[in-house]
Amino acid sequence: MGAVSARPDPPPAVLDVAGLSVRTGDHALVEDVSFHLGAGERVGLIGESGSGKSLTALAIMGLLPDELSASGHIRLREVERDLLSASETERSTLRGDRLGMVFQEPMTALNPLMRVGAQVAEVLRIHGAVSGREAATDRARDLLAAVELPDPERIARRYPHQLSGGQRQRVMLAMALANGPDLLICDEPTTALDVTVQAQMLKLIDDGVAARDSALLFISHDLAVVATVCDRILVMYGGRIVEAGPTRALLTRPRHPYTEGLMAASDLEAVDAAGRLPTIAGSVPPDGRFPDGCVFRNRCPRGDDACQAWPGWTGEQHDGVACWYPSGSGREAGRG
Amino acid sequence: MSSFGPAPPPGTSDPTLPVGAMSSGARRSLPASLLVGGVLVGAIAVTALVSLLWTPHDPLLVEGSQRLQGPGAEYWFGTDRFGRDVVSRLMVGARTTLLVGVVAVGIAGLIGTPLGVLMGMSPRVLGETVMRFNDLLLAFPALLLAVMFGAVYGSSTLTAMIAIGIASIPVFARVARSGTLQVLASDYVLAARSAGRGPLAIAVRHVLPNISGLVIVQASVSFAIAVLAEAALSFLGFGTQPPTPSWGRMLQEAQELVAVRPFQAVAPGASIALAVLGFNLLGDGLRDRLDPRLDDRRGA
Amino acid sequence: MVEPTPSTATAAQPGPAPHRGEPIYTVRGLTCRFRQPRVSLRRPTPPLTAIEGIDLDVHAGQRFGVVGESGSGKSTLLRCLAALQAPTSGSIRFRGQELAGRRDRELKFLRREVQLVFQDPMASLDPRMRVRDLIAEPLVAQRMGGVDERVGELLDAVGLARQSATRYPHQFSGGQRQRIAIARALAVRPTVLLADEPVSALDVSVRAQILNLLAELVERYDLTLVFVSHDLAVVRHVCDAVAVMRAGAVVESGSAERVSSAPQHPYTRALVAAVPTLRRALAGADPAALLGAAPTDEEPT
Incomplete structure (x- = not known):
């Protein structure tokens, strides 16, 4: 079965994250993140460094550093308590048993x-x-x-x-x-590996979750890796999910300009007449100091006054976009 | 370019500026440890300076009638068994303590650090050989060296602090060499070599700044050791000679009176403890202050 | 250890890339071994062979890629080219002058012509130095004047604000730090740029920016580029000629286009297959497809 074939009916959620925010002192590093994972589902979470991907994973695992506070709801199937309000003891019985995690740097x-x-x-x-x-x-x-x-x-x-x-x-x-976890989280599991070793590792992850019918949350900045492994993709930027959708649909018809930018920058064969690659203007702001309103508006080719307000989510939770001018809506015409 | 060609809309952040630019308004603030350490060490230094001009009483004056007074209005911390004023003697003792610490650490640091850097940068066999010899010296007790010095050159504050300084050289050499080896393995030294830098420039521009934190922390630890070693030597009679006061001597003399006049021992003991604490804090604070990477975190 | 070079490899022959006169680098029989720490009292540990018997030519104006995985010896090769690592045996000629066996102080001419960009700019920029001093270091080391003016020009050239000069490297993002490292490498107006995995520590969007910058600078200053990477796709984008390394030896070389579109050596084929791409993912490739050709598979496809 190809990785990109979408499942018709999402099975009952193994993990349900609702309105998750992670804050440090005065500002949010992750804001209002909601998604769910069904048994056997493989979901990719992509974005650049500093977009809040790893913090989302750590919040689910209950491993956030002390100076960060999380709010919202994280529910695991058959667990009475909300993971965010569970005690450390309760969480530690889940970690390594029903929640498994693979980190980027196995040496540490x-x-x-x-x-x-x-x-x-x-x-x-x-x-x-x-x-x-x-x-x-x-x-x-x-x-x-x-x-x-x-x-x-x-x-x-x-x-x-x-x-x-x-x-x-x-x-x-x-x-x-x-212990056959309900949920396996992989945070950039192959970024430090050689390509041939990466290929073997991806296969093992794929087989491992398939054999246990575990849900997989696969975090990476590499669109191609995520596309190879996952059925669905969540695109994260500035601590928010800006677009979500089934892999094939999201990659063939991206709606958010950030998704389009990531895809364009990933493709080393698509160059302009001078042999240059398309890029996303600017860089990720430091310390999570993203603009208010739409977090992407200072790098966005379509940004305008409307973008000073957060666009809100359009569509379903697992298939939608947060943008005032999504591609394919007709509203982006004349912009960008 | 594809659809990502257009420049970002006006009024947005300039991608050419460093990411830290936004937090650049935050001033460089002093680390708390530097502040507290500086105040403690500063207070000792001021006390030592004031004692050159003024003390409440003559620190050397023996007054039989005033022996072993308790703390009071006339003698704030009381008098010792010869009737000498404890406050005055503490003030004068601060001079000895500071002098011993600064001179001993100065000798050790100024000789040991360059030696360590040199050995770190020399061919491996030479470096290893010298360092094994260095380890041998490291095992040689500072006190024994000071006692030998005292026996040869006569016991005095000067011989004590030189002996303590010499005995501390190997520690600095070891710390500096291990730091140097670490720095030499870094990419930025490789980058400096490819830029055409010679060994001397690499030592001065890259190695020393990057091992300064290690050396400063070692200096503050060695300072504490030197102060305690001087106290111990004076206690044994090989350091500061009577009647010149030193905190170590005072502690020794007060020992037999602990049951009767505990404060006589507490005062010099607490002074030594505060001096050691002060220099350790100062060392930690300086290390952090000198590291540009810690700046932004403080500012934020 | 090094495997015998398969017949399909064209290691010793220069690739079909255009020749432009005498090669800038002529490397013959280059071998580099490292002593290993002793673990037995009875006998010394055998030395580790990083590269063995490398032959290659780099021509002026060429963009020469070296592809290999960790342990293939590609970084050692680059350090030998930069004369930062003395080879155990073999010859490296730079514009006809032998580099092997020379001491650091006899390499001044090379330092003026050849500069290096490292993989991790956080590690290759001294954290205690300001950007101005970092960029100026090669100029100061080689006693060249007009430092401040040149630093300003270089910051412009790599797209950083001039005010950046007073800041420290940790205050920049990964991509910006790599721009600083590139500015520094260009300070002495070198003719050859050696780049050791300059984009593998970067996010894809930043990678595109840095690759564009490198391409622009190579064109503007007419540089010869030696580009080391583990990613054949990146090398194909950047370079015109490529050498594929495995276990210290070159297993295949040729034009970047030919090697990546029609790899001949089984190892190169495995390497090409293992790189996930959006196109293949959309065509239905799953993780198993990445293992398409195992490195030991000798059959032509």
């Missing part, structure tokens, strides 16, 4: 003084998936074999620094998938 996410097999076994034992040291060790070895690590018996006895970047990332994936 793994304990450098612990053998990787023991780290995988620990995740299994903490959540009581298996009892007894030997059973956990056996299961850990199976998990390492499942992420196609050669000679898992030997790899299990290694320390993280003795493995290559790609091998470490596989260990991270084995840990994240160990």
Whole structure:
């Protein structure tokens, strides 16, 4: 099945995020983010660095740094409590069990003084998936074999620094998938990897979530990677979701000028007469100090006075856009 | 260009400006540690200077009739067992303490740091050999060196502080070399080499500024050690000689009276503690202050 | 270790890119080994071979790409070209002058002609120096005058405000820092620019800006560019000739167009297949499709 084929009926939500905001002191870094993920659904979250993608992931995991405060609702299937109001103890029983996460840099996410097999076994034992040291060790070895690590018996006895970047990332994936999570979050899981290793890793993530029917939230700044892996895409900029839609529709008929800009900049074969690539003007403002109103208006070719107010969401939650002049609406004519 | 050609609408942010430009209005504010450390060290320095001109009483005057007075209006912190005024002796003692700390750390830092940088930048075999020898010296106790110095050149504040300074050289050399090796492994040193910089310019322009934080913190720690070592030497009779007051001596003399006049020990003890605290805070504050990367966070 | 060069590789032959007189760089049999820390008392650890037996020519005005994954030796090769790394054996000639075996102070002529842009500008710009001093460093090191004026010109050329000169690198975004690094590299008016993965730490939108800037500057100043990247698609966009490296050796070389559209070596084919693209994703490619050709697959497709 192709990655871009849309599912007709979204299954009941595994994760439902509603009105999520993350604030630091005086301003919002993530604002009013809402989306849901069904079982087995693979959803991509894309945007440049500083757009709030990782903070959204950390808020779901309950791993936000202390100086940031989150508001809104995050609900996980079959969990009574809202994750944002749950205690740290309640959240920690979910992490590694029903919520799995793969970080960009596996070297810092793994304990450098612990053998990787023991780290995988620990995740299994903490959540009581298996009892007894030997059973956990056996299961850990199976998990390492499942992420196609050669000679898992030997790899299990290694320390993280003795493995290559790609091998470490596989260990991270084995840990994240160990207890068959309802939701797997991958935050730029392949950005630090070589392309051939990335290809293998993407395949493993794809197979891993398919085998467990887990929902996948895949965060990346690389549109092509997300398009390859995900059924649906959420485009984030300035802490807000500016466009959402099924992969194929979103990429063939992008509506938000930011999505169009990202796509144009990603395509190295589309150049103008002088051989130059299309770009998005300017850069992401520092410290999350985006303009009020439409967050993209200071870089947008269609920006005008109307954009001083936040355009609001048009369309469905999983298929819509937040723009005063979306492409294909007729309103963008004569602009840009 | 495709549909992304047009320039952004007027009145929006200028993409050519650095991203920090918006927060540039924030002034560089002083780190709290620098402020508190500066006040503490400043107070000690002022006290030492004032003592050159004025003290409440003669710090050396022995008055049998005024022995072991408690704190009061005449003698604020009381008198010692020879009837000498504790406040006056503390003030004069501040001179000794500052002098010992500054001279000892100065000797150690000015010799040890360049030595460490040099060894970091020399061929590996030479650097390693010198550093093993350095480690040998590191194991040699400062106090023993000072006692030997005292035996040869006579016990005095001067021999004590030179001995403490020499004994602290290896620590600075070690810190400076490890910092240097780290800096040398960085891309910006490679970039400087490709720009055509020679070793001396790399040492001065790149290595020293980037290890300054490490060296400053080491200096504040060494200062504290020097003050305590001087106190210990004076205590043993190898440092400052009587009747010149030093905080270490005063602490020693007050020891046998702790049960009777605890304040006599508390006053010099607290002075030493405050001086050590002050220099440590000052060191931390200076390190942060000298790092441009921490600037914006303070300003925000 | 290095594999035998397959027959399909055209490593030793210059690619079909246009020749313009004598090559600027002539590299023959370049080998670079690193000593490894000893882990056994009985015998020393064998040295790590970063590159072995590299032959290549870079011609004036050429945009020469080097593609490979981590550990392929591509960065070591670049450092050898910049004479920042002494080769174990082999020869590197720059405009006929041998670089191998020369000491730093005998390389002044090279520092004036060849400059380097690194992958991570945060690491390659001294955090304690202001932008002005960073850009001026090559000028000062080579005792060239008119520093302030030149710094202003360079900031203009890379699209940064002149006021940036008094700021520190951490105050800029990743793309802006890379612009500073490029300005610095151009300060002494070099004829050759060596770029080590200059866009792989950047977001795609910023990547496009920096690639455009590099293309513009290469044209305006008539530079010869050696561009190292792990991404064949980027190299194809930037370069006219390319050498594909694997495990310290060049496995395939030729025009960038030919190598990426009709790769001959199985490793190059795997590399081309593994890069996800929007076009292929829209055509229904899933992650399994990226593994299309395994590196060991010797069969032509």
